Amino acid sequence: MFGNIILLTILYAIPMMMVALGGVFAERSGVINLGLEGGMIFGAFIGAIVCKAVIEGSKVDGGGYALASNQGVFILGMFVSMLAGAIFSLLLSFSAINLKADQTIGGTALNLLAPAIVLTFGLLIPSIRSDKVDSHASFSLGGENYLSTYICLALFIGLSIWLYKSKIGMHLRACGEHPSAADSVGINVYKMRYLGTTISGALAGLGGFVYIFTRVSGIAESSVAGLGFLSLAIMIFGNWNPVLIALGALLFGFLKVLGVVANSTFLEALNLPGYFYNMLPYIIVIVTLVLSRNNSGVPKAEGIPYDKGAR
Amino acid sequence: MKKSNLEVSENKQKEVKKVVKEVNEVKPVVNEIKEVKENDIHEKKTFKEVMGNCVAKTKEFFVGFPKNTKEFFVNLPHNSKEFVKSIPNKKGFNSVASSLISILVGIFIGFLFMVFAIVFQKTASPFRGLGFVFGGPFGSSNVGYELGNMLFKTVPLIFTGLSVGIAYKTGLFNIGAPGQFLMGTMGALLVALSINTTGNRFAGVMVWLLALVVAIAFAILWALIPGFLKAQFGINEVIICIMTNWIAANLVSWVYSSLPNLKNPAVGKGGFLIKTNVTGNFTPKIGLDKLFSSRNGSFLSDLDISILIAIVVGILLWVLMNKTTLGYSLKACGYNRNAAKYAGINEKLNIMIAMGIAGALAGLGGAFYYLNPGQEMIINTSATLPNYGFNGIPAALLANSNPIGIIFTSLFIRYIESGSLNLTKAGYNQNIGSIIIAIIIYLAGFSRFFSERLDDIKKFFANKKKEQEGKLLTTEGQVKQNNTNKGGK
Numbered sequence: 001m002f003g004n005i006i007l008l009t010i011l012y013a014i015p016m017m018m019v020a021l022g023g024v025f026a027e028r029s030g031v032i033n034l035g036l037e038g039g040m041i042f043g044a045f046i047g048a049i050v051c052k053a054v055i056e057g058s059k060v061d062g063g064g065y066a067l068a069s070n071q072g073v074f075i076l077g078m079f080v081s082m083l084a085g086a087i088f089s090l091l092l093s094f095s096a097i098n099l100k101a102d103q104t105i106g107g108t109a110l111n112l113l114a115p116a117i118v119l120t121f122g123l124l125i126p127s128i129r130s131d132k133v134d135s136h137a138s139f140s141l142g143g144e145n146y147l148s149t150y151i152c153l154a155l156f157i158g159l160s161i162w163l164y165k166s167k168i169g170m171h172l173r174a175c176g177e178h179p180s181a182a183d184s185v186g187i188n189v190y191k192m193r194y195l196g197t198t199i200s201g202a203l204a205g206l207g208g209f210v211y212i213f214t215r216v217s218g219i220a221e222s223s224v225a226g227l228g229f230l231s232l233a234i235m236i237f238g239n240w241n242p243v244l245i246a247l248g249a250l251l252f253g254f255l256k257v258l259g260v261v262a263n264s265t266f267l268e269a270l271n272l273p274g275y276f277y278n279m280l281p282y283i284i285v286i287v288t289l290v291l292s293r294n295n296s297g298v299p300k301a302e303g304i305p306y307d308k309g310a311r
Numbered sequence: 312m313k314k315s316n317l318e319v320s321e322n323k324q325k326e327v328k329k330v331v332k333e334v335n336e337v338k339p340v341v342n343e344i345k346e347v348k349e350n351d352i353h354e355k356k357t358f359k360e361v362m363g364n365c366v367a368k369t370k371e372f373f374v375g376f377p378k379n380t381k382e383f384f385v386n387l388p389h390n391s392k393e394f395v396k397s398i399p400n401k402k403g404f405n406s407v408a409s410s411l412i413s414i415l416v417g418i419f420i421g422f423l424f425m426v427f428a429i430v431f432q433k434t435a436s437p438f439r440g441l442g443f444v445f446g447g448p449f450g451s452s453n454v455g456y457e458l459g460n461m462l463f464k465t466v467p468l469i470f471t472g473l474s475v476g477i478a479y480k481t482g483l484f485n486i487g488a489p490g491q492f493l494m495g496t497m498g499a500l501l502v503a504l505s506i507n508t509t510g511n512r513f514a515g516v517m518v519w520l521l522a523l524v525v526a527i528a529f530a531i532l533w534a535l536i537p538g539f540l541k542a543q544f545g546i547n548e549v550i551i552c553i554m555t556n557w558i559a560a561n562l563v564s565w566v567y568s569s570l571p572n573l574k575n576p577a578v579g580k581g582g583f584l585i586k587t588n589v590t591g592n593f594t595p596k597i598g599l600d601k602l603f604s605s606r607n608g609s610f611l612s613d614l615d616i617s618i619l620i621a622i623v624v625g626i627l628l629w630v631l632m633n634k635t636t637l638g639y640s641l642k643a644c645g646y647n648r649n650a651a652k653y654a655g656i657n658e659k660l661n662i663m664i665a666m667g668i669a670g671a672l673a674g675l676g677g678a679f680y681y682l683n684p685g686q687e688m689i690i691n692t693s694a695t696l697p698n699y700g701f702n703g704i705p706a707a708l709l710a711n712s713n714p715i716g717i718i719f720t721s722l723f724i725r726y727i728e729s730g731s732l733n734l735t736k737a738g739y740n741q742n743i744g745s746i747i748i749a750i751i752i753y754l755a756g757f758s759r760f761f762s763e764r765l766d767d768i769k770k771f772f773a774n775k776k777k778e779q780e781g782k783l784l785t786t787e788g789q790v791k792q793n794n795t796n797k798g799g800k
Contacts, residue, residue, distance in 0.1 A: 101756035104484050109753035116745035123740045124431045225694040229553050279561035282554040293544050
């Protein structure tokens, strides 16, 4: 029982962790990426289409598949979903960095655009909506054990260290704190913000893909269901710090699992529905924000378009 | 040097000539005016004389008519040019123009999506699709019915649009409209569905009013969470709004699922609450549904008086924002919070008032939508937030947060969505409409960029004009033209 809960918690935590780290990359570079949810949906959708196409393409006349292993397809899907999320986030970068538009509006637009695109083409191409690719069992290494967990963990640790220890990572963070100071020492603020937002889009796409293929068996349209916003909450809860974010993701993942299994454990006596556990993370975030308002790690220049001419 | 001096003296001579000419022309006019005045004062005209005068004037008018109209049309290009030139100087022009650009580009990109979709759907025809999008409810075979439904579905959009708009004017981004919408819905339905007044229409209307009041109270309380935290602790309202949205989605589902009495007992409807026509507490329709119905009157649309209420509320809010002290102090907070504080405005209170009004509006939107006898509320909304809350954002942005403008932009958005319902006939599905609206929101964020470009274009033409005028002034043609214009008048 408990082993199962821990496994499920990790499965929920991994995608949220990746998306929250994506949020950190965008905000540390000075762009608020509210479009994380949209990036997840879009990345998951494109990743699923490609996986499906590859598997269908390998169909042998007799009815079997020529592919020796699904794991290669899974890795390809992860890569494609990252690419798709990155490209999708360019829309936000363009409006927020080049045109200096309101970043909140841009992100909201992306969140509405992604499900609209997915629904439109999902209905136009019925074959991608129901097939083997959707069932998550086909990519499993056995039980609830997935290759993606290890890849994501490695990526998370690598990117976090890169953000804090490398030269480019420091430049990127400088752009979120004081862009004109960064500019004065020769850092290209626009480039750094593009980099941050693109990485955040890629991580969102990856998170979405991993989530729908490990936790939900279905196409992305409504499966993501607010997980992008929950990841945003984790980012705030973790005070824009990767280590705290990993812990926050585990905590919130545990709450999500609790919502599913609560009534088969000792919590049954409380007789609280899954809804209660679902809204608990959001309440925790609000309380955290109120309590930590004085030593918040929020990047100083986030949300403010950088204008080279401004004094 | 010498040459230019010569030119200057020539010009001066010309100017003197011009002035003399003008004076000569004006003299008889002045004399005439004098005579007329003296006549008016000293002579009492008889009725016959007055009538005669009248006839003479009419005759003159008709005789002069062809000439006058000719003059009018000759002057028209000039006048209309002046008129067009005067528009861009008006304040709202840029925002209207940039909204129009956003809308047109949004529809164009939607069209590109439709073209792209041919890859998957060979039978699809993008031009027919575009026609349906532009045609709105008129592309349907049941125009009256669809038009009525379109108007009804505009109501929640107007309210959420006003909600976002009022907050935006105060410098707040109310992305929490979906949550406030849900809380308002819950407040209204808890009252309207738990009191049964079937048969007694008067009691039904009274309960309906009570339901609206409770909806407003719930939604205000909900909106005050981000409002209070923003005012008191300066916490970003966008984050809190997103959190409260999802809390509301789960809270509302929890409340509905714990009230089995409100559940629809019909087979296959277990996931929904009962409709308001079961308990008799629904919005009065005063025959609007019959006015907008299918051709033979067999299908009545959902339209009720809420559309009229929405329009009145929009106008009242325009008055509030533009004609009252409260409106001005709210706007002052939006322009510059510190300056407003310095001017003695209680900016914390104003933030809370603005969020309260915004919440009340979004809540009313939800209440009006689900108090309609034709709508049913789904019990489990925990995974999705209502689209009406988010679509309030483009409605407000496209109207530049002008309350009266929001009425029109909401109608427009519903028009596009209503048109996209017909897209199945062209081989697509209605979600193309959602794509178009998402792109319009995306572009609406560029309004600053668009209006800056418009300014550039205006400046370019103004400079060109100045150059041309500079050339023309030195030529005799311009002087002559001026004189003839004046003579004509």
